[in-house]
Each structure stands twice: as structure tokens, then as C-alpha cells.
Amino acid sequence: MLADQFSKIFREEHRQIRDALLDLITAFSKRDRDQIQSLLGQVATLTGPHFRYEEETLYPALTEIFSPEYIESLLSDHDHAIGAAKKLVDLAGKGSLSEEEANHAVDLIRGVLPHVSDCDGLSIMVERFSEKKVQSILDARDRSNQAGLDLMQWASKVRKRAAAAVA
Numbered sequence: 345m346l347a348d349q350f351s352k353i354f355r356e357e358h359r360q361i362r363d364a365l366l367d368l369i370t371a372f373s374k375r376d377r378d379q380i381q382s383l384l385g386q387v388a389t390l391t392g393p394h395f396r397y398e399e400e401t402l403y404p405a406l407t408e409i410f411s412p413e414y415i416e417s418l419l420s421d422h423d424h425a426i427g428a429a430k431k432l433v434d435l436a437g438k439g440s441l442s443e444e445e446a447n448h449a450v451d452l453i454r455g456v457l458p459h460v461s462d463c464d465g466l467s468i469m470v471e472r473f474s475e476k477k478v479q480s481i482l483d484a485r486d487r488s489n490q491a492g493l494d495l496m497q498w499a500s501k502v503r504k505r506a507a508a509a510v511a
């Protein structure tokens with residue numbers, strides 16, 4: 345079943361995003377600038393194509409199951425995650441990070457984590473899609489990976505929605 349294949353791929357992507365975010369929490373806690381920079385790059389590379397195919401195909405496809413309000417909440421989780429990522433890049437660019445700023449960064453990352461597990465749960469609904477629909481999501485994923493825009497590139501050049509303002 346194609347949906348099983350999708351669930352495996354989807355789970356693995358969320359695992360990688362989860363691990364990068366948890367490592368980023370550790371890096372900010374230690375105020376390890378090199379690690380912070382490298383992990384922020386990793387998170388942007390992983391989430392750019394992932395968010396993109398979710399928004400272009402998976403989330404719209406889920407309107408056959410969920411209410412428009414719930415789909416909107418998934419999209420606004422992304423708005424918030426992009427805003428938080430921007431703020432984290434700002435913080436990481438500072439010459440030196442105060443303990444307070446490091447704690448703030450950790451809080452921002454923790455704020456994004458629930459979407460990773462919530463999003464992974466969506467694959468239980470994908471099991472109810474037609475093979476054709478699942479294939480169209482996998483195709484969009486391929487296109488998204490080939491385009492390879494990271495989170496910031498995609499959010500600024502392609503995405504129509506605005507990121508949330510995160511202080």
C-alpha cells in the first residue's frame with residue numbers, strides 16, 4: 345500500500361527534524377555558536393522542502409477529512425515556525441549570546457516541537473486517501489526536494505502566507 349510507504353518516509357523526515365531541533369536546544373543551552381549555526385542550516389534544509397510539499401499537496405488534500413479551521417491551524421503552525429526560525433537566526437548572528445537570549449531561543453524551539461509530532465500523526469488520515477492522491481503527494485515531495493529551497497528561501501520567494509511575527 346502506497347500509504348504505508350508514505351508514512352515511513354513521513355516519519356523519517358519528522359525524526360530528522362525532531363533530532364535537529366533537540367540538538368539545537370542543546371547547542372543553544374551550551375551557547376555553542378558553531379553548533380548553533382550548523383544546526384540552524386540543517387533545520388532550514390530539512391524543513392524547507394518538507395513544509396513546501398505539505399502546504400502544496402498534503403494539507404489541501406486533508407480538507408476531505410478535517411475542518412477548514414484545523415487545516416488553517418496547521419498552516420499557522422508553519423507561519424509560527426518560520427517566524428521562530430527567523431528569530432533564531434537573528435539570535436545566532438549576535439556576537440555573543442546572553443543566558444537570557446539562549447533561554448529564549450530554547451523556548452522558541454520548544455514551541456515548534458509539538459507541530460513535529462502533531463504533523464506526523466496526519467499519516468493515519470493519509471491511509472484513507474486513494475492511491476492516486478497519495479501518489480500525487482509523493483510526486484509533490486519529489487518536486488519539492490528537487491527544487492531544494494531551504495525554509496527561508498521558500499518562505500521569502502515562493503510561499504504566499506506571511507510568517508508570524510516572533511519577538
Ligand SMILES: [Fe+2]
Nearest residue numbers: 394398463464
Ligand atoms: Fe510535517
Ligand SMILES: [Fe+2]
Nearest residue numbers: 395398459463
Ligand atoms: Fe507541517
